[in-house]
Amino acid sequence: MTMRFPIGLQRALLCLAILLAPLAAGTLRADDIMPPAPYAYRQLDDPALEAKAQRLMESIRCLTCQSQSIADSDASLAGDMRSQIRERIAAGEEPEAIRTWLVERYGDYITYAPRVTSLTWPLFAAPLAFLALAALLLRKRFGFGRPGADRTDGGGAA
Amino acid sequence: MIAELGLATLWLAAALALLQLIAGALALTARGTGFVGVVRPSAVVQGGLALLSFLALIMVFVQTDLSVKLVAANSPSAKPLMYKIAGAWANHEGSMLLWVTVMGLAGGFVALVEKRLPERTMLATLAGQAFVSLGFYAFLLFASNPFERLNPVPVEGQGLNPLLQDPGLAFHPPTLYLGYVGLSIAFSFAIGALVTREVGPAFARAMRPWVLGAWIFLTLGITAGSYWAYYELGWGGWWFWDPVENASLMPWLAATALLHSCSVLAARNALRAWTVMLGVVAFSMSMVGTFLVRSGILTSVHAFAVDPQRGTFILALLAIYIGGALTLFALRAGTVTEGERFAVTSRESARVANNVMLTGSLGIILLGTLYPLFTEAFGEKVSVGPPYFNPMTAIFVVPMLAVLAIGPLLRWRRDSFGRVRAILLIPAALLVICGVIAVVLAPGKVLPIIGLALAPALAVASILPLRGRDLRRVKLPVWGMVMAHFGVAVSLFGMASDSAFTTERLVAVRVGETTEVGPWQIRLARIEPVAGPNWTALEAVLEARYKGAAPVFTHPQSRTFWAPVQNTAESALLTRWNGQLYTVLGEQAAGDRWQLRLWWKPFVPMIWLGGVLIALGGLLALLGRVASDVKRLVARDKIAYRRERQGR
Numbered sequence: 086m087t088m089r090f091p092i093g094l095q096r097a098l099l100c101l102a103i104l105l106a107p108l109a110a111g112t113l114r115a116d117d118i119m120p121p122a123p124y125a126y127r128q129l130d131d132p133a134l135e136a137k138a139q140r141l142m143e144s145i146r147c148l149t150c151q152s153q154s155i156a157d158s159d160a161s162l163a164g165d166m167r168s169q170i171r172e173r174i175a176a177g178e179e180p181e182a183i184r185t186w187l188v189e190r191y192g193d194y195i196t197y198a199p200r201v202t203s204l205t206w207p208l209f210a211a212p213l214a215f216l217a218l219a220a221l222l223l224r225k226r227f228g229f230g231r232p233g234a235d236r237t238d239g240g241g242a243a
Numbered sequence: 244m245i246a247e248l249g250l251a252t253l254w255l256a257a258a259l260a261l262l263q264l265i266a267g268a269l270a271l272t273a274r275g276t277g278f279v280g281v282v283r284p285s286a287v288v289q290g291g292l293a294l295l296s297f298l299a300l301i302m303v304f305v306q307t308d309l310s311v312k313l314v315a316a317n318s319p320s321a322k323p324l325m326y327k328i329a330g331a332w333a334n335h336e337g338s339m340l341l342w343v344t345v346m347g348l349a350g351g352f353v354a355l356v357e358k359r360l361p362e363r364t365m366l367a368t369l370a371g372q373a374f375v376s377l378g379f380y381a382f383l384l385f386a387s388n389p390f391e392r393l394n395p396v397p398v399e400g401q402g403l404n405p406l407l408q409d410p411g412l413a414f415h416p417p418t419l420y421l422g423y424v425g426l427s428i429a430f431s432f433a434i435g436a437l438v439t440r441e442v443g444p445a446f447a448r449a450m451r452p453w454v455l456g457a458w459i460f461l462t463l464g465i466t467a468g469s470y471w472a473y474y475e476l477g478w479g480g481w482w483f484w485d486p487v488e489n490a491s492l493m494p495w496l497a498a499t500a501l502l503h504s505c506s507v508l509a510a511r512n513a514l515r516a517w518t519v520m521l522g523v524v525a526f527s528m529s530m531v532g533t534f535l536v537r538s539g540i541l542t543s544v545h546a547f548a549v550d551p552q553r554g555t556f557i558l559a560l561l562a563i564y565i566g567g568a569l570t571l572f573a574l575r576a577g578t579v580t581e582g583e584r585f586a587v588t589s590r591e592s593a594r595v596a597n598n599v600m601l602t603g604s605l606g607i608i609l610l611g612t613l614y615p616l617f618t619e620a621f622g623e624k625v626s627v628g629p630p631y632f633n634p635m636t637a638i639f640v641v642p643m644l645a646v647l648a649i650g651p652l653l654r655w656r657r658d659s660f661g662r663v664r665a666i667l668l669i670p671a672a673l674l675v676i677c678g679v680i681a682v683v684l685a686p687g688k689v690l691p692i693i694g695l696a697l698a699p700a701l702a703v704a705s706i707l708p709l710r711g712r713d714l715r716r717v718k719l720p721v722w723g724m725v726m727a728h729f730g731v732a733v734s735l736f737g738m739a740s741d742s743a744f745t746t747e748r749l750v751a752v753r754v755g756e757t758t759e760v761g762p763w764q765i766r767l768a769r770i771e772p773v774a775g776p777n778w779t780a781l782e783a784v785l786e787a788r789y790k791g792a793a794p795v796f797t798h799p800q801s802r803t804f805w806a807p808v809q810n811t812a813e814s815a816l817l818t819r820w821n822g823q824l825y826t827v828l829g830e831q832a833a834g835d836r837w838q839l840r841l842w843w844k845p846f847v848p849m850i851w852l853g854g855v856l857i858a859l860g861g862l863l864a865l866l867g868r869v870a871s872d873v874k875r876l877v878a879r880d881k882i883a884y885r886r887e888r889q890g891r
Contacts, residue, residue: 126749126829126838139747144630152485154628157478159812159829197628204618205625211610212638215603223599227587 124171125164131175138171141180144197145170145187154197246311249299250390253340256292256347257380259285260373263350267370271363271438279362282369283354289376290344290351297331297344300389304331309400312393313337318400323776335537335553336389338416342533343379345424349453350376353428358876360449361441368435375427378560386556401807415471419464419491423529425457426494429501433522434568437575442515447508450522452868454502457525459861461495466854477812479825479842481741481850484632489612490532493605497525500601503594511655513583513591516576517598523568528605530561535612586657593650600643604636611635637690644697644735647728648704666707670700685743694739702732719867727860734853740822740846751836761843763824764788768796770828770837778804780813783828783837787817799828823847 129135142156147163155163155170166187173183187195199205263285269275270282300313304327309315318330332341350372357365383389432450436442468491473481482488501521508518538554585591611627618625648670652663678696685691705728709717748760757766768784780800788794797815804811817824822845829838 121830126751126832126840128747128749144628146626146628152483152487153476154483157476157480159477192624194624194626197626198630199614199625199627204621204623205614208610208614208627208631212603212607212635215606216638219599219603223595226595227592 121161121164122168124168126167127171129171129175134174135171137180138167138174141174141183142167142170145184146195146197148191148195245299245302245306246308246390246392249296249303250388252292252299253296253380253384253390256289256296256343257377257384259289259292260347260376260380263289263373264370264377267366267373270366271370279366282366286354286369286373287351289373290347290349293340293344293347297340300337300340301328301331303390304328304337307400309398310392310394310396312391313389315393315397315400332416336383336387338420339379339383339387339537340389341417342420342424343376343383345421346372346376346379346427349424349428350431353431353453357449359445359872360435361439364435364439364441364446366435367438368431371434371438372428372431375431375564378563382553382556382560386553415464415467418460418467422457422459422461422464422498423494423526423533425453425460426498426526426529428453429457429522430526430564430568433519434571437519437571437579440575440578442508442519442579444509444512447505447518448868448872451502451505451509452865452872454498454505454525455861455865455868458495458498458502459858459865461491461498462854462858462861465491465495466851466858469854470851474814474816474825475811477814477827478840479745479814479844481847482738484608484611484627484629486612487536489608490535493608493612494525494528494532496601496605496608497521497528500598500605501525503597503601507591507594508582511583511585511591513581513585514595515582516579517581519579520572521598523565523572524602524605527561527565527568528609530557530564531609534558534561583656585655588653588658588660590650590653590655590658593646593653596646597643597650600639600646603639604643607635607639608632633690637693641693641697644701644731647731648701651705651708651724651728666710667704670704670707673703674700681739681743688743691739691743694735695743698732698736698739701735702729705729705732719870720864723860723862723864723867725860726863727857730853730856730858730860732853733849733856734851737846737849737851737853741844741850744845745847746843748841749838750841751832751838753835754837758839758841760824760841761845762790763841763843764791765826765839765841766794767837767839773800775802778802781828783826783839785815785826785839787824787826789819797824797826799826801828801830818848821845 129138139156143154145155145166147153147155147158147160147166149160149162150158153163155166170183174180184196184198188200193200193202199208201209263282266278266281266285270278303311303314304318305324307314307318307327313334313336314330317334318327322330331337350369353372354369360368429450432446432453436446465488468488469481472483472488473479501518501524504514504518504521507514534554534557537557611632614627615625649663649667652666674696677699678692681692681695685695705725708721709725746761748758750758752758752767754767754769757764759765764787766786768786770781770783773780773782780802782798782800785797785799786794787797795817797817799815800813802811802813803809812827812829814825814827816826822843825842825844827840829840832838
């Protein structure tokens with residue numbers, strides 16, 4: 086579906102595009118008039134630190150997007166927060182300390198890893214409850230069960 | 244004119260659904276036997292009318308009839324034809340019309356061909372199906388009329404979200420809807436069987452093709468949706484536990500459980516009440532999914548309908564159907580016995596374990612998806628995302644995968660582990676070896692390590708049921724099972740590999756400069772402008788070399804759509820057998836540099852390849868089942884014919 090211009094015109098347009106690009110960037114993305122924060126699109130040089138930052142960023146909600154983490158959003162706020170997190174990690178802060186700081190500032194909504202609070206504990210109790218329930222049901226099922234009379238094998242898979 | 248025709252046929256279809264319900268219900272009573280002949284034909288005609296109505300909607304979209312409100316809101320005249328057609332269902336009203344259409348057609352089909360069940364059960368099933376349809380007809384006609392006119396007529400229609408202008412859109416929602424509708428038929432069968440207390444192998448066999456069909460479509464829908472998010476959103480993520488993604492996953496989990504218990508019921512006449520219960524749960528999950536997506540109660544990329552009134556309507560429908568079905572179940576559960584018994588070590592028990600684990604993970608996902616709504620009611624907003632869902636579902640999924648390796652090797656009714664212990668040594672050894680390798684290669688990443696260790700063992704174990712068999716005589720459903728289980732292993736490997744080994748590179752480079760990501764060297768050859776039918780873009784030409792081999796080119800774009808004005812990053816992918824190079828062109832940075840986002844994702848395509856294999860496995864099973872059903876039908880007809888002749 087992509088329509089291509091003839092080569093000559095393409096070059097001319099390219100020059101024009103490059104000349105106009107800063108302008109276009111300004112007009113098309115009103116929210117990005119400010120240049121992005123230094124580490125919004127730049128990784129930390131130390132891969133271990135970058136991996137740490139990445140893992141944290143993947144679990145922080147982008148507040149101006151819908152259901153996206155700041156690790157995968159083009160929003161300028163997400164970029165600012167990525168930069169913040171990378172700078173703090175580079176300065177030697179622990180990811181969980183940064184998370185706590187973010188939660189204090191923006192509320193629980195910002196972290197995709199829910200904390201255990203008086204309101205959220207059922208989330209963490211549920212798996213145990215499900216397992217207990219399953220164990221109970223299975224015990225009931227097999228506790229007194231005696232296999233019935235001999236039957237021929239059904240062929241069945243799914 | 245076409246719009247009015249569409250609306251009129253929709254009303255007629257609704258009227259026929261009402262007739263089908265009333266006639267079906269009366270026919271079940273002692274004095275209403277005269278109505279028996281009405282039920283099946285009205286189901287067929289209802290389906291036909293709904294189809295006509297849907298075709299009318301496609302017509303007004305193709306013609307871009309801007310006097311129809313829905314068209315004006317969703318379809319600018321400058322849009323490729325394919326997206327105009329897809330536009331008919333890429334919105335709330337159209338998608339609901341698609342839903343009732345498919346539901347009507349499926350009901351008509353059941354009415355035409357299903358002859359195995361006792362006639363009373365069939366009548367109850369069709370009445371149940373009409374009851375479900377009626378709710379959706381009412382929803383369409385009273386709360387979301389797709390044919391509503393607009394006065395004055397606008398000169399230009401509004402655009403479709405550019406993110407949604409993609410071939411994925413044309414297929415993704417209809418595929419999921421086909422799945423949801425298939426489950427609604429399974430639900431109707433469950434209701435019919437409960438009403439007449441005829442829960443047995445015949446019921447399971449009648450229901451199974453619909454569950455299988457629904458499951459195939461859901462599998463494909465989820466796979467396609469995941470791939471769409473992967474390449475379209477431009478960050479290389481393929482699953483985010485987004486509420487809308489969960490809304491499609493939950494019915495799939497329920498359908499998977501139903502599929503496995505349904506087979507037990509068909510083959511062994513066991514797990515009766517449980518299978519009926521799962522039939523109710525599976526459709527409930529489709530309704531919950533529809534409610535979450537359609538009500539806009541959880542805003543996300545996919546939620547294009549934001550209208551609380553509609554949400555209330557769907558919630559009411561949900562309460563009526565699910566509440567009604569559960570009440571019926573509670574009333575009848577006492578009379579539906581559990582059926583045949585089986586030992587702890589048996590294929591049935593493996594299926595039970597599978598069902599329990601699937602239901603457990605379904606419960607976790609349902610809870611995690613709805614929990615933020617609950618806390619918001621208490622004035623506190625929380626987010627539940629991957630850091631919760633990944634480990635919590637793993638609690639249930641990992642044991643389930645272990646059972647998956649063993650279950651198919653066991654015999655029905657009663658078996659002993661001693662019989663299969665020797666053969667299981669192969670996958671067990673593989674598990675240990677791969678586990679050790681994974682720990683060395685990806686230290687500290689717990690879930691990816693488990694995945695990398697399990698996947699190869701699972702792949703081998705999934706093929707083991709074929710050992711020692713004459714492959715020419717293995718039945719299609721067994722091939723289907725093997726392929727689907729193998730697909731699970733393939734997909735799991737892709738997921739684990741992507742989580743463990745992906746390398747990312749974010750750089751700002753000048754034209755002509757080279758950078759590296761994983762084994763790739765990538766040079767930004769040039770940036771050039773390109774134009775499409777309703778967008779312009781800057782395109783980067785990237786020269787990519789895999790370990791110094793001959794260069795291949797990719798062309799990621801930064802697109803600007805005109806109507807509505809929106810920028811999107813179009814990723815460009817290079818696929819090799821051992822992974823995918825994912826390239827994105829970002830914005831221009833200072834000093835003539837361009838932002839590039841590059842990922843090397845080893846074996847990531849296996850995620851979706853596995854999904855397709857799972858769906859294909861389902862298809863093989865479905866073909867096998869349908870073929871034997873047809874054979875049985877033909878044989879029965881022949882016998883009946885012969886008897887008739889002898890009688891004369």
